[in-house]
Amino acid sequence: xxxxxxxxxxxxxxxxxxxxxxxxxxxxxxxxxxxxxxxxxxxxxxxxxxxxxxxxxxxxxxxxxxxxxxxxxxxxxxxxxxxxxxxxxxxxxxxxxxxxxxxxxxxxxxxxxxxxxxxxxxxxxxxxxxxxxxxxxxxxxxxxxxxxxxxxxxxxxxxxxxxxxxxxxxxxxxxxxxxxxxxxxxxxxxxxxxxxxxxxxxxxxxxxxxxxxxxxxxxxxxxxxxxxxxxxxxxxxxxxxxxxxxxxxxxxxxxxxxxxxxxxxxxxxxxxxxxxxxxxxxxxxxxxxxxxxxxxxxxxxxxxxxxxxxxxxxxxxxxxxxxxxxxxxxxxxxxxxxxxxxxxxxxxxxxxxxxxxxxxxxxxxxxxxxxxxxxxxxxxxxxxxxxxxxxx
Amino acid sequence: xxxxxxxxxxxxxxxxxxxxxxxxxxxxxxxxxxxxxxxxxxxxxxxxxxxxxxxxxxxxxxxxxxxxxxxxxxxxxxxxxxxxxxxxxxxxxxxxxxxxxxxxxxxxxxxxxxxxxxxxxxxxxxxxxxxxxxxxxxxxxxxxxxxxxxxxxxxxxxxxxxxxxxxxxxxxxxxxxxxxxxxxxxxxxxxxxxxxxxxxxxxxxxxxxxxxxxxxxxxxxxxxxxxxxxxxxxxxxxxxxxxxxxxxxxxxxxxxxxxxxxxxxxxxxxxxxxxxxxxxxxxxxxxxxxxxxxxxxxxxxxxxxxxxxxxxxxxxxxxxxxxxxxxxxxxxxxxxxxxxxxxxxxxxxxxxxxxxxxxxxxxxxxxxxxxxxxxxxxxxxxxxxxxxxxxx
DNA sequence: ACCCTTTCTTCGAGACTCGTAATAATTGCC
DNA sequence: GGCAATTATTACGAGTCTCGAAGAAAGGGT
Numbered sequence: 001x002x003x004x005x006x007x008x009x010x011x012x013x014x015x016x017x018x019x020x021x022x023x024x025x026x027x028x029x030x031x032x033x034x035x036x037x038x039x040x041x042x043x044x045x046x047x048x049x050x051x052x053x054x055x056x057x058x059x060x061x062x063x064x065x066x067x068x069x070x071x072x073x074x075x076x077x078x079x080x081x082x083x084x085x086x087x088x089x090x091x092x093x094x095x096x097x098x099x100x101x102x103x104x105x106x107x108x109x110x111x112x113x114x115x116x117x118x119x120x121x122x123x124x125x126x127x128x129x130x131x132x133x134x135x136x137x138x139x140x141x142x143x144x145x146x147x148x149x150x151x152x153x154x155x156x157x158x159x160x161x162x163x164x165x166x167x168x169x170x171x172x173x174x175x176x177x178x179x180x181x182x183x184x185x186x187x188x189x190x191x192x193x194x195x196x197x198x199x200x201x202x203x204x205x206x207x208x209x210x211x212x213x214x215x216x217x218x219x220x221x222x223x224x225x226x227x228x229x230x231x232x233x234x235x236x237x238x239x240x241x242x243x244x245x246x247x248x249x250x251x252x253x254x255x256x257x258x259x260x261x262x263x264x265x266x267x268x269x270x271x272x273x274x275x276x277x278x279x280x281x282x283x284x285x286x287x288x289x290x291x292x293x294x295x296x297x298x299x300x301x302x303x304x305x306x307x308x309x310x311x312x313x314x315x316x317x318x319x320x321x322x323x324x325x326x327x328x329x330x331x332x333x334x335x336x337x338x339x340x341x342x343x344x345x346x347x348x349x350x351x352x353x354x355x356x357x358x359x360x361x362x363x364x365x366x367x368x369x370x371x372x373x374x375x376x377x378x379x380x381x382x383x384x385x386x387x388x389x390x391x392x
Numbered sequence: 393x394x395x396x397x398x399x400x401x402x403x404x405x406x407x408x409x410x411x412x413x414x415x416x417x418x419x420x421x422x423x424x425x426x427x428x429x430x431x432x433x434x435x436x437x438x439x440x441x442x443x444x445x446x447x448x449x450x451x452x453x454x455x456x457x458x459x460x461x462x463x464x465x466x467x468x469x470x471x472x473x474x475x476x477x478x479x480x481x482x483x484x485x486x487x488x489x490x491x492x493x494x495x496x497x498x499x500x501x502x503x504x505x506x507x508x509x510x511x512x513x514x515x516x517x518x519x520x521x522x523x524x525x526x527x528x529x530x531x532x533x534x535x536x537x538x539x540x541x542x543x544x545x546x547x548x549x550x551x552x553x554x555x556x557x558x559x560x561x562x563x564x565x566x567x568x569x570x571x572x573x574x575x576x577x578x579x580x581x582x583x584x585x586x587x588x589x590x591x592x593x594x595x596x597x598x599x600x601x602x603x604x605x606x607x608x609x610x611x612x613x614x615x616x617x618x619x620x621x622x623x624x625x626x627x628x629x630x631x632x633x634x635x636x637x638x639x640x641x642x643x644x645x646x647x648x649x650x651x652x653x654x655x656x657x658x659x660x661x662x663x664x665x666x667x668x669x670x671x672x673x674x675x676x677x678x679x680x681x682x683x684x685x686x687x688x689x690x691x692x693x694x695x696x697x698x699x700x701x702x703x704x705x706x707x708x709x710x711x712x713x714x715x716x717x718x719x720x721x722x723x724x725x726x727x728x729x730x731x732x733x734x735x736x737x738x739x740x741x742x743x744x745x746x747x748x749x750x751x752x753x754x755x756x757x758x759x760x761x762x763x764x765x766x767x768x769x770x771x772x773x774x775x776x777x778x779x780x781x782x783x784x
Numbered sequence: 785a786c787c788c789t790t791t792c793t794t795c796g797a798g799a800c801t802c803g804t805a806a807t808a809a810t811t812g813c814c
Numbered sequence: 815g816g817c818a819a820t821t822a823t824t825a826c827g828a829g830t831c832t833c834g835a836a837g838a839a840a841g842g843g844t
Contacts, residue, residue: 007408008801009401009831016399016832034791043833048793074790075840152749161750210626222716226618233718234602235750240715243749245708246638257747316637323632324614324716326625355649357544357635358553358627400832401800408801426822435802440824466821467809 013050014389016042020050021388024060024080025107026206032077051080058086059106082106087141089387090134091380093148093191094126095119096164096218101133102376108202108384110373112137123171127180134181144383146187147177148194148375150219154236158188161236164219165254187382189232191215192239194378195333195368196223196230201381203331203370210328212321213368214241216336218285220262222321242266246316264313267336270306277306289339296343311344315351318365322356329361333368341367405442408434410780412442416452416472417499418598424469443472450478451498474498479533481779482526483772485540485583486518487511488556488610493525494768500594500776502765504529515563519572526573536775538579539569540586540767542611546628550580553628556611557646579774581624583607584631586770587725587760588615588622593773595723595762602720604713605760606633608728610677612654614713634658638708656705659728662698669698681731688735703736707743710757714748721753725760733759 007015023039024031037047054060063079084105092101101114114133120126134145151168152161158174177186195213199205209228215221220242224231231238242262243255251272253260263269267285274292275281279302282288295303321330332345349365368374399407415431416423428439446452455471476497484493493506506525512518518541526537543560544553550566569578587605591597601620607613612634616623623630634654635647643664645652655661659677666684667673671694674680687695713722724737741757760766 007404009404009799009829010801012399012401012404012800012831032791044792045794045834046832049832052793073788073842075792077791226623231618234720235718235753237715237748237750238718240749244712244715245747246712255749320636320638320712320716323629323636324712326627326630328626355637356629357632357647358629361627401798401830402832404800404831424822436823437803437825438801440822441801444824465811465819467823469822 016040016046017050017053018388020047020054021059024082025201029063029079029081029107031080033080034077036080058083084109084111085140087143088137088139089143089380089383090137090145091148091194091376091378091382092130092133092145093194093375093379094129095150095191099129099133100373100376101130101137102373102380103137103139104377104380106143106384108377108380110377111139123173123176126173127176130177130186131180142183143387144185144187144380145177145181145183146189146194146379146382146384147173148189148191148379148382149173150191152236152240153188153190155189155232156236158186160188166256185386187379187386189379189382190221191217191375191378192221192223193230193232194223194375194382196225196378197381197385198370198374198378199331199333199368200225200228200230201384202377203368203374204329204366208329211331212239212325212327212329213331213333214317214321214337216265216267216332216334216340218267220265220334224325224327241317241321244317244320246320247313261313261317264310265317270310270336273309274303274306277302277309279303279306286335286339289336293339293341293343296340307343307347311347312351314344314348315355318348318352319355322352322360329363330365331368332365333370333374335372337367338371406781408432408438409442409445412439412446413451413780416474417593421455421471421473421499423472425472426469428472450475476501476503477532479535480529480531481535481772481775482529482537483540483586483768483770483774484522484525484537485586485767485771486521487542487583491521491525492765492768493522493529494765494772495529495531496769496772498535498776500769500772502769503531515565515568518565519568522569522578523572534575535779536577536579536772537569537573537575538581538586538771538774538776539565540581540583540771540774541565542583544628544632545580545582547581547624548628550578552580558648577778579771579778581771581774582613583609583767583770584613584615585622585624586615586767586774588617588770589773589777590762590766590770591723591725591760592617592620592622593776594769595760595766596721596758600721603723604631604717604719604721605723605725606709606713606729608657608659608724608726608732610659612657612726616717616719633709633713636709636712638712639705653705653709656702657709662702662728665701666695666698669694669701671695671698678727678731681728685731685733685735688732699735699739703739704743706736706740707747710740710744711747714744714752714756721755722757723760724757725762725766727764729759730763 019040023036027035033047037044060080061083086106088103088105090103096119099116102110103112104110114136120129149160151163154161159172162169174186174188192215195215199213211225213223222239222241224239243260245259247259247264249258251263252258253263271281271288282291296307353360411432415428419427425439429436452472453475478498480495480497482495488511491508494502495504496502506528512521541552543555546553551564554561566578566580584607587607591605603617605615614631614633616631635652637651638653639651639656641650643655644650645655663673663680674683688699745752
């Protein structure tokens with residue numbers, strides 16, 4: 001019982017081109033036709049033709065140089081890689097306190113960066129900053145621009161439905177951005193979804209296409225991939241894990257509601273818990289979280305107590321996530337997850353595991369390997385998904 | 393970023409055959425080729441060929457009789473329907489206190505029924521009952537048998553992982569059933585998943601393939617369909633909505649954990665709440681729930697108070713469901729939902745709606761139209777999904 | 785040098801969908 | 815009752831596509 005589609009044989013070729021594209025992407029710069037044959041299951045003949053088309057168009061280049069992993073004898077494999085100069089994608093990570101932009105080639109390797117240490121206060125300013133970023137980064141052909149905005153984003157309409165604090169509501173962003181950048185479309189979404197795309201193209205999703213990505217930062221949320229496809233839900237609300245009302249309603253979230261996970265697991269929530277436990281809290285959020293990590297390692301009792309609270313809160317969130325969705329893997333991303341790491345994840349998992357109805361698969365919960373540039377990479381991937389369909 | 397597949401043009405035909413099959417199913421007995429063309433988007437030529445194949449094989453018959461909805465003039469449309477005698481599917485709904493079995497033709501129209509007013513106490517007895525049911529129902533060719541078992545079912549392994557009360561653990565069922573029925577395979581799953589398939593083939597899923605089906609009975613749970621595909625999760629745990637630990641941990645669930653939705657929304661939980669509110673509770677569960685509905689209508693204060701509690705509890709479950717998954721539609725099924733109906737759903741929705749970050753689409757939460765036979769129909773659909781691939 | 789192994793390309797066969805033209809089956813009008 | 819108009823269905827030719835098998839390419843080993 002799947003979709004009612006209408007595929008002609010030309011669409012079949014399209015699908016196979018896309019499959020080859022993704023295979024080369026996943027195999028990395030050492031990819032050869034033989035590897036692609038193995039990974040896609042297509043015949044050597046078809047792969048040969050499709051690769052020929054892609055090189056023809058300049059998407060791929062054939063590297064006669066060092067053979068891949070030819071098994072000793074025989075004709076060496078020709079290496080395939082994306083042409084660095086075919087064009088570039090720009091991903092822009094807009095936050096409340098900064099804007100980071102990055103240009104990538106088709107292999108999603110970063111080629112240049114741009115940043116501002118403050119966020120935009122209005123849509124006009126947003127457009128202006130994005131224009132400055134793209135102007136600065138622009139090198140070869142611009143294939144597409146993706147922008148990640150914090151908050152709830154209506155992708156189809158290209159609108160920011162509400163900012164994380166609820167102060168900005170329902171403003172159009174995709175259209176002004178497209179106009180400002182003189183592009184036919186600009187892809188807009190939020191960091192949760194960008195992070196999933198980043199994992200799918202360049203992280204854990206390369207080996208496991210069914211996953212949830214939890215982002216821990218000032219805000220908290222989840223991005224969901226089902227069989228390699230990003231799911232946004234029918235009203236772009238899927239993954240608002242951070243605002244599930246699972247915890248003690250005594251604490252109010254910045255979204256205005258009570259008991260949200262984010263009110264406890266977001267950086268401000270963590271600092272509140274620390275203060276309640278009597279730990280000292282330094283001024284900036286990032287320093288305070290780093291100090292928290294150090295205090296845990298040093299065995300500070302207040303920090304350890306707070307950690308226990310927070311691990312318990314995260315455990316509840318993990319139980320709900322697993323028992324409703326049961327993803328194959330969960331990836332923890334975001335700067336708070338990077339800073340606290342297994343100090344937080346391990347105890348949370350230990351608490352969560354016995355409360356689920358079945359044992360957890362090994363390696364179910366992992367930290368993201370992508371680090372800082374995850375959201376810019378994912379934002380670029382927003383545009384890539386589209387570019388693959390369009391140009392390849 | 394979707395799947396890496398390997399479709400040859402023969403697979404394309406397979407896909408189109410399946411699309412035509414589903415289209416005829418969805419259009420019902422008044423289907424004509426033109427309707428199929430419209431629904432699938434395939435060309436008239438292709439539909440003609442595929443329908444020709446299906447009639448050739450005896451799956452479809454062409455009814456020259458009463459034209460469909462020819463718009464006045466012109467050659468009348470030839471009606472297409474499934475051949476009632478092509479073969480039958482048997483769906484078996486095994487519960488703790490009864491076993492219902494039903495035979496269906498390819499259009500999922502019931503052709504015969506069988507039932508027992510007690511449930512099996514062992515796997516041997518289960519096999520024996522299923523054998524008796526199938527022997528009784530067997531008419532034309534048997535295309536497949538699907539069995540719904542309460543509890544947590546590992547579909548790939550064909551095992552019952554645990555019964556709802558946790559007393560039975562990890563027993564093989566699919567293999568003994570297949571052996572007992574002398575069939576190559578028997579499809580096993582739980583009522584939550586069966587209910588989703590029932591909605592997809594014969595209920596709300598015909599117009600909206602992205603939905604969650606909430607089943608309210610002695611147990612409580614959800615079944616999830618994403619774009620028309622039943623999702624079970626990687627360890628068959630997806631949809632265990634009834635055991636989300638969202639509510640007051642003071643009450644213990646029969647699964648042994650505390651605060652589960654099921655402990656409040658399952659029939660025994662509802663009766664507990666009624667008793668706590670000082671309402672009188674009659675002996676059998678079904679009578680008590682019916683009496684509850686009557687008391688609500690009569691304006692009984694204890695019943696109204698209990699209803700408010702229960703609506704609040706359901707509201708929490710609805711908020712979590714929407715904000716994590718955001719399905720296009722939610723269908724309420726099961727005998728408790730049938731008995732209480734909008735008395736419960738409306739106030740729950742009223743409480744839930746303002747707590748979600750975005751307004752709800754119209755008609756988001758609806759009662760199932762399928763009634764009693766939903767699980768047997770869904771169990772048969774478990775086998776149908778497979779039969780379409782295999783035989784058509 | 786020559787053979788062997790492995791990789792890649794070419795070519796013919798078979799399958800499929802589609803658009804268009806032809807055929808079939810009615811209704812409405814004269 | 816007969817004929818034109820209308821709609822549904824089928825037949826046919828063109829264009830694609832994938833695949834297997836056979837052939838060409840590119841080194842390594844002896």
